Amino acid sequence: MEAKKIVDALRQALIEEMERDENIVLLGEDIAVFGGGYRVTEGLLDMFGEERVKDTPISEIAITGAAIGAAMTGLRPVLEIQFNDFLACAMDQVCNQAAKVRFMLGGQVKIPLVIRAPVGATGRAAQHSQSLEAWFMHTPGLKVVFPSTPYDAKGLLKTAIRDDNPVMFFEHKLLYGAASPGGKAKTAVDDLNEAFKPAPEEDYTIPFGIADIKKSGNDVTVVATGFMVHRCIKAAQKLGEEGIDVEVIDPRTLVPLDKTTIIRSVEKTGRIVIVSEDVLTCGVASEISAVVAENALFYLDAPVKRVSVPDTPIPFAPVMEQAVLPQEEQIIQEIKSVVYRGI
Amino acid sequence: MEAKKIVDALRQALIEEMERDENIVLLGEDIAVFGGGYRVTEGLLDMFGEERVKDTPISEIAITGAAIGAAMTGLRPVLEIQFNDFLACAMDQVCNQAAKVRFMLGGQVKIPLVIRAPVGATGRAAQHSQSLEAWFMHTPGLKVVFPSTPYDAKGLLKTAIRDDNPVMFFEHKLLYGAASPGGKAKTAVDDLNEAFKPAPEEDYTIPFGIADIKKSGNDVTVVATGFMVHRCIKAAQKLGEEGIDVEVIDPRTLVPLDKTTIIRSVEKTGRIVIVSEDVLTCGVASEISAVVAENALFYLDAPVKRVSVPDTPIPFAPVMEQAVLPQEEQIIQEIKSVVYRGI
Amino acid sequence: MDKETALFMYKKMVQIRKFEEKLYQLFLTRPMPGSMHQYNGEEAVAVGVCAHLNKDDYVTSTHRGHGHCIAKGVEINGVMAEMFAKKTGCCKGMGGSMHIADFSVGMLGAIGIVGAGIPIAAGAGWTCKYRGKGQVSVAFFGDGAANEGAFHEGINLAAVWKLPVIFVCENNVYGFSTHYRRTMAIENIADRAAGYGIPGMVVDGMDVKEVYAESGKAVERARKGGGPTLLECKTYRFMGHSRFEKSAYRTKEELEEWKKRDPIKLFEEFLLKDMKLKRQELDEIGADVDREIEESVSFSERSPDPEPDDYKKYIFA
Amino acid sequence: MDKETALFMYKKMVQIRKFEEKLYQLFLTRPMPGSMHQYNGEEAVAVGVCAHLNKDDYVTSTHRGHGHCIAKGVEINGVMAEMFAKKTGCCKGMGGSMHIADFSVGMLGAIGIVGAGIPIAAGAGWTCKYRGKGQVSVAFFGDGAANEGAFHEGINLAAVWKLPVIFVCENNVYGFSTHYRRTMAIENIADRAAGYGIPGMVVDGMDVKEVYAESGKAVERARKGGGPTLLECKTYRFMGHSRFEKSAYRTKEELEEWKKRDPIKLFEEFLLKDMKLKRQELDEIGADVDREIEESVSFSERSPDPEPDDYKKYIFA
Numbered sequence A, B: 001m002e003a004k005k006i007v008d009a010l011r012q013a014l015i016e017e018m019e020r021d022e023n024i025v026l027l028g029e030d031i032a033v034f035g036g037g038y039r040v041t042e043g044l045l046d047m048f049g050e051e052r053v054k055d056t057p058i059s060e061i062a063i064t065g066a067a068i069g070a071a072m073t074g075l076r077p078v079l080e081i082q083f084n085d086f087l088a089c090a091m092d093q094v095c096n097q098a099a100k101v102r103f104m105l106g107g108q109v110k111i112p113l114v115i116r117a118p119v120g121a122t123g124r125a126a127q128h129s130q131s132l133e134a135w136f137m138h139t140p141g142l143k144v145v146f147p148s149t150p151y152d153a154k155g156l157l158k159t160a161i162r163d164d165n166p167v168m169f170f171e172h173k174l175l176y177g178a179a180s181p182g183g184k185a186k187t188a189v190d191d192l193n194e195a196f197k198p199a200p201e202e203d204y205t206i207p208f209g210i211a212d213i214k215k216s217g218n219d220v221t222v223v224a225t226g227f228m229v230h231r232c233i234k235a236a237q238k239l240g241e242e243g244i245d246v247e248v249i250d251p252r253t254l255v256p257l258d259k260t261t262i263i264r265s266v267e268k269t270g271r272i273v274i275v276s277e278d279v280l281t282c283g284v285a286s287e288i289s290a291v292v293a294e295n296a297l298f299y300l301d302a303p304v305k306r307v308s309v310p311d312t313p314i315p316f317a318p319v320m321e322q323a324v325l326p327q328e329e330q331i332i333q334e335i336k337s338v339v340y341r342g343i
Numbered sequence C, D: 001m002d003k004e005t006a007l008f009m010y011k012k013m014v015q016i017r018k019f020e021e022k023l024y025q026l027f028l029t030r031p032m033p034g035s036m037h038q039y040n041g042e043e044a045v046a047v048g049v050c051a052h053l054n055k056d057d058y059v060t061s062t063h064r065g066h067g068h069c070i071a072k073g074v075e076i077n078g079v080m081a082e083m084f085a086k087k088t089g090c091c092k093g094m095g096g097s098m099h100i101a102d103f104s105v106g107m108l109g110a111i112g113i114v115g116a117g118i119p120i121a122a123g124a125g126w127t128c129k130y131r132g133k134g135q136v137s138v139a140f141f142g143d144g145a146a147n148e149g150a151f152h153e154g155i156n157l158a159a160v161w162k163l164p165v166i167f168v169c170e171n172n173v174y175g176f177s178t179h180y181r182r183t184m185a186i187e188n189i190a191d192r193a194a195g196y197g198i199p200g201m202v203v204d205g206m207d208v209k210e211v212y213a214e215s216g217k218a219v220e221r222a223r224k225g226g227g228p229t230l231l232e233c234k235t236y237r238f239m240g241h242s243r244f245e246k247s248a249y250r251t252k253e254e255l256e257e258w259k260k261r262d263p264i265k266l267f268e269e270f271l272l273k274d275m276k277l278k279r280q281e282l283d284e285i286g287a288d289v290d291r292e293i294e295e296s297v298s299f300s301e302r303s304p305d306p307e308p309d310d311y312k313k314y315i316f317a
C-alpha cells in the first residue's frame, strides 16, 4: 500500500531493505518491543526477530559505538536515537569515530551506518526540540539527509542504507503523521497538500545530492528544509495570489548539498530566502547563504535572507515557542522584503 | 613581568583572578600535578592548593557536569579540556546543560563557567587537530572566545572568568609558545611580529563583542581567527608590497560577534575574505559570510570568499596536513582573486 | 520516626499523588501544553529522602520530576503554573514539566536528558564540600539512567573526591518500555557501588519508613565527610511512561501486584496501626491537599501567559 | 604452554620492545612526524592476549597502540612506514601512531580518544555473535579509560547482549600524569565487572604466562557463548606518557621497582630455566628482530610520501 505518512514510508523502506539484505540490523532505545518513540519500527521485531531488531540500554555512547563496530565488521546497522538532542551524548562516537575512522585508516574500512533521529519543536522545551543538522554538516565524513515528504523519506532512507558511509538521517516530528509515545498525535500532515507526496509500495531510491524543486517560480528562490518546506509552499501559494512567483527548493540532502540547483535558481530569480528550523548562527541557512555569496553574488538583487530560529534555545510556553519558530506570516514578510528590495 | 607568550598570559590571568576571588576553582585532566598539557596551569597547585586546583579522572562528562553543578551553586570553575576534540565527549553537558539550564529555569541561576580548550592542527591526525568553535557558536547560551595574542588572551580570559555565563575559551596550540606534553615545542610564536602583542602584568579586561582591527587597510577586508590572524597579517604585509592595502580584523569573540566592525569595513573596502582553521561547511567563515550577505550586500564588489579547511578531517602526513590548512600563499591568492575581481 | 515527621511525609506523599492525579485529569479534559511523566507509585522515594534535607541542600531531578520538586519543598502553585506554561510558573513557563526548579529551596532542576543530573549533583556536592558547612547534594535518577556514561563518571568523581552526595536510583523496573533485566545483566544496581568504592544499599522503595531510615544514614555520612552513597530504591510506576502511554510491554498482573504495595496505602496502614493515628486525621490532610491543589489550578488559570518574547531575558545572564 | 607458543610470544614481545626502542632513537635523531606513546614494559599484555586470537578475531586499540598492532600480526613494515607518514604505511599516512590499523589481520584500529574503542569492540563482538562462527573481539584500554562513560556503557551493553568480547584493562598505574588512586576510590578495576554481571579478573600483567593463561579462559568462554570478561592486567610503562615526557609525577624508585619485573626479562628467565631453552636461541630471535626492524626503517625511508591531495580519496567510500 502506498505510504501517506512519513512514518509508514520509513517503515516500508526498512522492511524492504531488511528483506533484501540480512546484514541490515536495527538498534535503539525502545525500538523493538515498543516499536519506537514515533512508531517507525512498529512490528519489525515480529517480522525479523530479536537478533535483527534490538532494544538497547539507555546508553547513547555504547549503542552508537556498537553500531560503528558492527558496521566496521560487516553488518549494516540502522540506529535510532530517540530525539536528535540526545546525539549530544554520542557526539564523540558520531563525529570523532564514525565520521573519521575510514579516513584515519587510509580507506581500509567502510562504515555503512545510518543514524535516524527526530528533530523539531513540538512543545517539549529546550532539550527535546532542537534541529541539530548543522553540527553534522560541520563534521566531514558524515552525510546528512533531511526528507520532507513520504516519497523522499522512503527513497532517501533506502539510499542511506545502501550507502557505505555513515549517514545522519533526520526526521521531523510533525511530519511523521504518528503520535509520540503516549501522546496525542501532534502532527502537521493532515494539513499539507499534494506536495506531501506519498511513497509508492515499490523499490526505488533517491540519489543523494539532488535537490527537489517542490514548486517552481521565477521571482524569488526559497530554500527550505524539513517541515519548513511545507510552510514555505503555503507561503508561496499565498504570495502567488499577490503575484509573486516563488520557487521552493528542498535540498533533501544537506551533505552532499546540491549547490548547482540553488545557484541556478538564484541566477534566475536574483533573490533568495533560506528557511530552516535550526538556530541561526553557523546553521543550515548560514551555509547556503555563504554558498550563494560565493557563487552567485553578481546575480543577487537583494540581500540574502535567513529565516531560522534566532539564537536561543527553544522555550516551553507555546506562545514563546511559536515566537521563535519561523512562521508562515514571517516567511511571507521576509520574502516580500527581498522581492521589493532593489526593484 | 609582561607575558610574551599566550601560555604565560593565560596563567597570569588565572593567578590574578584566583587571588581576587576565592570562588574561582580550576579542574581538568593533568592540570594540577603536571601543570596542564600545554603548561597553562603550571605552578598553580602550589600557589592555591588542591582544593582549588584539581586533577580529575579522564571523565569529560563528569568534569563538565561537576563544573556546571559547582557553577550553579556558587563556585566559578575554570575547566580545561585537554584537546578541544574531547569536547565531543562532553557535548551533552556543554550544549544541553550548561548552555540551556539558566534559560529553562527562567533565569533563576547563573552559570559562571569557563571551558578552556586548545584547538588547531599540529601533526596529530584527525582526532587531535580540530577547531570546533562553530559547534558552540551554533549553541545559543554559550559565549565563544578565541584570542590570537597574549594581550587579548589575558584580557579576554579575565572577562570570561567574570562573566556569569558559560564561556567557551579556545586557545590555539601554535600560539601558546609552550611545548605539548613531552614534545618539542611546536610553536609559531617566535615567528610572529609585533602583532603578537604581549600582556602587561596588570589588571585589565577586554570586553566581549569588540573586534580588533589588527591591521587597517582600504582595499579588502580580511576576517581571521586564532593562528590565522597572524598568517593573514603576513599575507597582508606581502600584499602591501604589491600595493594591495589589506584590513585584517580579528573578531576575538565569535559569540557575541562584532558584526558592526566587519560590516563597516566591508562598506569601506567592498571586498571580504574570511580565513579560519575550522572546516568550511557551517563553519566560522560561513556565518561571517552570511552576516555580510545579509547586511552589506550592496557594498560588495566581489564574491565573499571563505578560506577554511575543505570538508575533510585532518590527515596525519605533514604534506597532506599542510595541504588542507589555509596557507599564506593560498590566502594571498584568494585575496588577490577578490581584489582583481570586479575592478 | 516521630509523629511530626511521619505526618509531614504523609502529607508530602499525598500532595504528590493528588497533584499528579489532578494533572492527569487536566491533560484528559483540556488542552495542556507539553507532556508529563508521572511519579505515581514512587512517592516514598522522593519523600523519604528529602525529609532529611534542609533548604540549603541541593537536589537534581529527572524528566519524572514533580515528586522530587514537591518533596524538596517547591510551592505547588509554582509547579502547577509551570505545567500550565504560565508566567507565574516556577520557571516562568520557560521549562515546563521536564525542567521544574526552585533555587530558593535548593531544587536545582529537573533535567530531561537521562542521567545528566548525576554529575551536576556531584558538582553541587563539590560546592558543599568547598564551603564546609555540612550541606549535601542528592541526585535522583532511574534504573535506565544507571546505564548512561554520566552515571559512571559522575559517581566515580564523587567517590574519589569524597563529595557529600547521595545517589538515589529509583528502580521502577522499566526505562520507558524496557525492563531492567533487558538492559543490564545484574539484579541490583546498588551492586555497582562497589566498583566506585562507596557503600551501596538496596531499599524497599515502596516503604517510606525504610527509605527514610536508609537515606538518613547516607545523608548523615555525607554531612560528616564520609563521602557518597548509592541507594537503589525498588519501586514501580503506576502510570504509563508519559502522559497516556499504555504500557503494553508489561502485564496487568505485574501492575496489580505492585499496586498492592502502594506506598501511600502502606504508610497509611502503618500510621493507623502502629502510630495509632485516626483515619480522620489522615482524611483531613487529604482534604487540605485537595484544596491546595484546586487552588493551584485556579491560581494557574488566573495567571497571565508569558509575553511572546519573554524568552529573550533568559538566554544570557 | 608449548615451546612453539612460548617462542612465538617471546618473539612478539621482543619485536614490540625493539620496535619502540628504535622509534625512540628515530625521534631523537631526526625529524619524525607526529608523536608517539610507547608501550615498553607492557608487552606481556598485548602478546599474552593476542596469542589466543585468530586473524578473523577483532581487536580495538588505543593511543598506545603499537604493541597491540604488532601482537595482532600487523606487518612491521606497515607500522613503521605509518610512523614515517609514508604512502606505504598501513594507513597510507592518514593516521600515524595513534590510528594504526590493519583489517587484513583483524586490527580495527588504534583510537586516540580515551575509552572510545570499548563500545566499538562491543559492536565487533555483536558481528561475531550474529555470524555465529565463534569469532571474538578484544578491547584494549588503560586504567584512565576505565573512568570514561564509554567503558561503562560499552561493557554493560556487551554484558547484557552476552557478546563475545574480552575487555583488557592495562592498568599501568597512571593515566597520563595521574595515579589511578587519584582517579578512583578502588584498588582493582576488575572489581567493576561485578556491576555488569560478568567475570572480572586481576592478572599480573608483567607475567606473560599468567596473561596467556587467564586470557585463554576468557577467550574460550567468549567463543563458547559465555559472554564477556573484564581482565585487569597490572603493568607499568617504562617510558614517559608520550615521546619525551619526563614523568616527574612518579619516583625513580617506583620505576626501578617495576623494571625489576620487566616482562621480557621475566619471560626469558622462564624460558631459560623452566623451558630449558638456550640463551643462543633467544639471542638469535633478538638478532632476527633487529634485522626486521632495520629493514622496516629502510623500507620506510625508501617509501614515497603521500601526494598532498591523497586524503581526498578517504573522506567517503
Ligand SMILES: Cc1ncc(C[n+]2csc(CCOP(=O)(O)OP(=O)(O)O)c2C)c(N)n1
Pocket: A029, A058, A060, A082, A086, A089, C063, C064, C112, C113, C114, C115, C141, C142, C143, C144, C145, C146, C170, C172, C174, C175, C176, C241
Ligand atoms: C540521554 C537520553 N536518552 C534517552 C532519553 C529518552 N527517555 C526519556 S525518559 C527515558 C526512560 C528513562 O528510564 P529511567 O531512567 O529508568 O527513568 P524512569 O522513566 O523509569 O523514571 C528515556 C529513554 C532521554 N531523555 N535522554
Ligand SMILES: Cc1ncc(C[n+]2csc(CCOP(=O)(O)OP(=O)(O)O)c2C)c(N)n1
Pocket: B029, B058, B060, B082, B086, B089, D037, D063, D064, D112, D113, D114, D115, D141, D142, D143, D144, D145, D146, D170, D172, D174, D175, D176, D241
Ligand atoms: C577522551 C579523551 N580524554 C583525554 C585524552 C588525552 N589523553 C590521551 S592518553 C591519556 C591518558 C590515558 O590513560 P590510560 O587510559 O591509563 O592509558 P595509558 O596512557 O596509561 O596507556 C589522556 C588523558 C584523550 N585522548 N581522550
Ligand SMILES: [Mg+2]
Pocket: C142, C143, C144, C170, C171, C172, C173, C174, C175, C176
Ligand atoms: Mg525506570
Ligand SMILES: [Mg+2]
Pocket: D142, D143, D144, D170, D171, D172, D173, D174, D175, D176
Ligand atoms: Mg594508564
